Amino acid sequence: MIDKLQMFIALAQARHFGRAAEAMGVTQPTLSSAIKQLEAELGVLLVVRGSRYGGLTPEGKRTLDWARRITGDARMLKDEMRAARSGVAGDLRLAVIPTALAAISPLTARFAAAHPGVRLTIVSAPSTEIAAALENHGADAGVTYLGGEPLGRVVTVPLYEESYALVLREDAPLAGRASLGWAELPDLPLALLTPDMQNRRIIAGHLGSAGLAPRPRIETNSTLALIAHVLTGEWATILPQDAVAPFLGTGRLRAVPLTGPDARHPVGLIAPRRAPQAPVVEALLEAAAEGAR
Known part of the structure; x- marks a missing residue:
């Protein structure tokens, strides 16, 4: 069956x-x-x-x-027997909010080195879809915000805190600033993540507290698309500093920290609260706890 x-x-x-x-x-x-x-x-x-x-x-x-429960349990049984026989192996499906895709590479690299028999599949998804995917066995674990929206019945391991920056091309007028207050942001042509993303809702909240309303000219569910549009020189964006860090080495971008307040939001690994836990998920939780910062 x-x-x-x-x-x-x-x-x-x-x-x-x-x-x-x-x-x-x-x-x-x-x-x-x-x-x-x-x-x-x-x-x-x-x-x-x-x-x-x-x-x-x-x-x-x-x-x-x-069907999702039964096939998920069957997969867990096979994984547990395989782990008992020859160590942790199999497939691990990880759903990640777009702004964390770059930041999780230390975790996945550490996990992959410790468990070479595991094949990782990483997909980008909004926080609400991650919670649903864990519930219906569409993903084994997720990386998402740990506050602000319901997560369901999960175990959590904090990984880092997001802080935000205005991302501009190096020749933009504000690129030389050491920092900017949220209330100082001028009426820039913005490219932002789509409203279904929790990051967009967080940024809208901070802008609203500063008396500003986000009016993006471009919306996308891809951080890479945001960066590509900023590089044209026609747009700016607001992203977590960890999300933009891999792109700063080219010298063509600047990330100006946003302060007043210096807003921070925790991001972490989540997995369904199950007993027994799938061996690959248990191993990932351990790797996250070892490297949490």
Whole structure:
């Protein structure tokens, strides 16, 4: 049944029989047959069918929750037995807020060196999606803000605190300043992260406290896209200093710290509070605790 549940999850994610079959490495008839067999075993219809995929039935939506739990537990069992036999190995899926993607490299490098048998998959996601991914077994762990929004039933390891800077091209008028107060920010053409990102909401809050309203001319969910637009000289952005640090070595960018207040927000590793914990997740939590700053 595990294989059938995995195919059902793939179909729910792809919302297309052909794409789901391709993702599972099987033919479309094989996947369709597995879904029909699963429906027969459970005695309910899971998928609305017509000329194409029509979504999940109410029973299908409930089954999807169970499928994620069951396949997640099965994966944890395999990982635990593999760890008992030959050490920590397998796959680790890590969902990370965009502003932390650059900052987590010390953690992932330390973890990878200690556990060469583990393959890491790192994806960028808003904080709200990270919490949902942990709940439905879409990710094994996440890196996100530890304050401000509900995290659910998780264990946490603080990693660092975000502080913010106005990011400009080196020849911009304000690039030579040692620091700037939030209230000093002029009416610059800004590029910012999209409103669904917690970082954007944090920045909007600080600007609002300074009597300013963010009016970005460009919005994106990619910090790399923000940097690329700043490098044209037409825009500025506000980012955590850890997020922009890897780009400062070129000499073409300046990050002017924002003060008054010197706002700081904790970022950390989170994982579902489960017993037993998956070996790869337990190892990652240990690596995070060792290197927390």
